Amino acid sequence: MSAAEEKPELGEEQEPTEDEHVEEEEASSEGDHHDGSAKKKKKKKKRKKKASTEAAGASNSSDEGQPGQDKVDKQEAERRFHKALESAKHDEDMWVLLANANVHDAKARKLFEALKSNSSITSVNLSANHIGDEGVQALVDVLQDGGAPELINLDLRGNTLSDHAQQLLTDLHRRRKQLVIETGPLPDESAAEAAASSSSSSSKPGTPAKGRGRAAHNLQQQQQQQQQEQQDKEQWDGQSLKDLVKHSAMFRRYFQTEEEEGGAGSSGDEEAEAEDDLPLPEEVWGQVSELVPGGQGSIPALAEALLVVSKALDAEMGLMPSVEDKAGLQDFRPHFRAVLENLGLLQQVLQLQPEPQLTQSSSRTPQPAVGSHRVWACAILHMLLLHNNPVIDRAVSELQLLPAAVALSLAHxxxxxxxxxxxxxxxSSLLSSVPELWQGLFTAGLGCGLRQAGSEQLLQPLHEELVQIANQAVKQPMGKRSAVVGFVSEVANTLLQAADPVNQDLHCAALAAVLDSSDEWQGSIQQQGPIHSLLQEQDGQLCGPPPPRPAASVNEEDAADQQSLGIINGSQLMALLSRMSAS
Structure with a gap:
């Protein structure tokens, strides 16, 4: 075969057809062995060159589909990132919205570093990015040290997270239980992949499937955003603000509308059905008796069982015998009777302390925890004492459960x-015919040897404990005081009302005698005393101190006009609203 005949076979632009391949193969089989092997080598080289040329052509065609689009997207993502970073550094926003913003570990570290001192951001959306183990570790380090204390939502869906990163996030959620962390695939990723696979059948072979899937995903996000904007626009047209707020999902989540209130209260059949659905008391308390010896490990299951008891008591509340009935234990409803029979278990629940926990404001130092089991135990006691039934009050008094609940409130x-x-x-106890229910509270150790947290010293009598906390509180500005001051103010106000002979609804002569004999208490409720000062600060000033009135005018007509301005404080405003709702 001559050189002129070989030239077309070696050219890059002219490719042999299938028929020519067949002819070459037949010719090679008829030639000698040396010529046949040489031709086979040439054919292999041509096939490799052809495959590489097709791949390059496919890559160029995919790039030509959206000229400069990748560069524009990267510039927009960079702009969004720097804007969010500056906002996080200066506490300017409550949200960080960086979904699909090309955020990798290095950028994530910069962003999380800015969150250390941020106190306003509540939500961070970093979905559909490239965050890995390093970025997650940086995030965990910042949040475990108390960074971004107001953060309650973190969206990391669409990031490729390893098992190690998932475990770091799980441990973080245990430490910051108020933080909701979303991981895994995005809801529309499967749809984007399906669109990519369907388009691959009609596109040229060799186009990267990953690039088509990302493009389909971005296109779908844009379409969804445009559709949502259109729906919002249509929703606003022709509707009042009141209707929009009333029917919004956020409003219905926290508030009950008039229609729902009417529907809920109009059917007695629903209450009967709910009572029929309650479990048997023996089953619930059998479970509680099995869980209590399990200690701290059984607290979650124990809390769920006590929640069931609380719901059952709530369903039976309206069917309790009155005080005048002087009913015995056999006359109570099944779940109330079961609680009274198992008050000893409830006492053990109140004594079961959970492990210390890291909280939003505790940084790296675990703090003593109450535990949801003790929260529901106090809810059960509350429902028992609401009835002022002497049978119940004597049973609760014998086990000194009220002092345990009060001590728990002071300690946490x-x-x-x-x-x-x-x-x-x-x-409720001050209205009881069983004075032993509350009398122990006003003796050392609250009448049952209770000690101060982390000390062998007995708790002071309740009224003296209130005075001591109030003394410390008034020395500090509002906002820097202990959170227990609100509880102290409420209890002190209740004691003052009970000691006032004019207040016939709550007056308790026995308690008044106890408080009159305490010099510390009497001094604290006088003018400028700590208890008096605390209550004065909270007395009706719903909107803060009233504004100063205009200067008095020498003109009587002007003075009358100034009087008609009607400047009122928070207490007067609440009284006015109350009269309007009653009329």
Whole structure:
């Protein structure tokens, strides 16, 4: 074969057809062995060159589909990142929105470093990015040290996270339970992959599937955003602000509308059905008796069982015998009777302390925890004492459960769930015909040898403990005081009302005698005393101190006009609203 005949075969632009391949193969089989092997080598080289040329052509065609698009997207992502970074450094926003912003570990470290001193951001969206183990480690280091204390939502969906990174996030959630961490694939990733696979059948072979999937994902996000904007626009057209707020999902989550209130209260059949759905008391308390010996490890299951008991008591609340009935234990409803029979177990629940926990404000130092099991135990006691039934009050008094709840409220200054119920229990006990229920509270150790946290010293009598906390509180500005001051103010106000002979609804002569004999208490409630000062600060000033009135005018007509301005304080405003709702 001549050189002129070989030239077309070696050219890059002219490719042999299938028929020519067949002819070459037939010719090679007829030639000698040396010529046949040489031709086979040439054919292999041509096939390799052809495959590389097709791959390069496919790559160029995919790049030509959106000229300069990748560069524009990267510039936009960079702009968004720097804007969010500056905002995080200066506490300017409550949200960080960096979904699909090409954030990798190095950028993530810069962003998380800015969150150390941020006190305003509540939500961070970093979905569909490139964050790995290093970025997650940087995030965990910042948040475990108390950074971004207001953060409650973190979206990391669409990032490729290893098992190690997932474990770091799980440990972080245990330490900051209020933080919701979202991981895993995005909801529309599967749809984007399906669109990519379907388009691959019609596109040229060799186009990278990953690039097509990302493009489909971005396109779908843009379409969804445009659709949502259109829906919002249509929703606003022709509707009042009141209707929009009333029917929004956020409003219905926290508030009950009038229609729902009417529907809920109009059917007695629903209450009967709910009572029928309650488990048997023997089953629930059998479970509690099995869980209590398990100690700290059984606390989550124990809390769930006590929650069931609380719901059952709530369903039976309206069916309790009155005080005048002087009912015995056999006359109570099944779940109330079961609680009274198992008050000893409830006492053990109140004594079961969980492990110390890291909180939002504790940084790296674990703090003593209340435990949800003790929260529900206090809720059960609260419902028992609401009835002022002497049978119940004597049973609770014998086991000294009220002092245990009050001591728990004083020891855990941030647990308002326990403190509110303890304050209500104290108020109910002062109305009881069983004075032993509350008398021990006003002796050392609250009548049952309770000691101060981390000390062998007995707790002071309740009224003296209140005075001591109030003394420390008034020396500090508002906002820097202990969180237990609210509980102290509420209990002190209740004691003052009970000691006032004019207050016939709550007056307790026996308590008044105890308080009159205490010099510390009497001094604290006088003008400028710590208890008096605390209550004065909170007395009706809902909106702060009233504004100063205009200067008096020498003109009587002007003075009358100034009087008609009607400047009122928070207390007067609440009284006015109350009269309007009553009329």
């Amino acid at each position: 200054e941030r647990c308002s769930a326990v403190q509110c119920r303890a304050a209500e229990m104290l108020r």
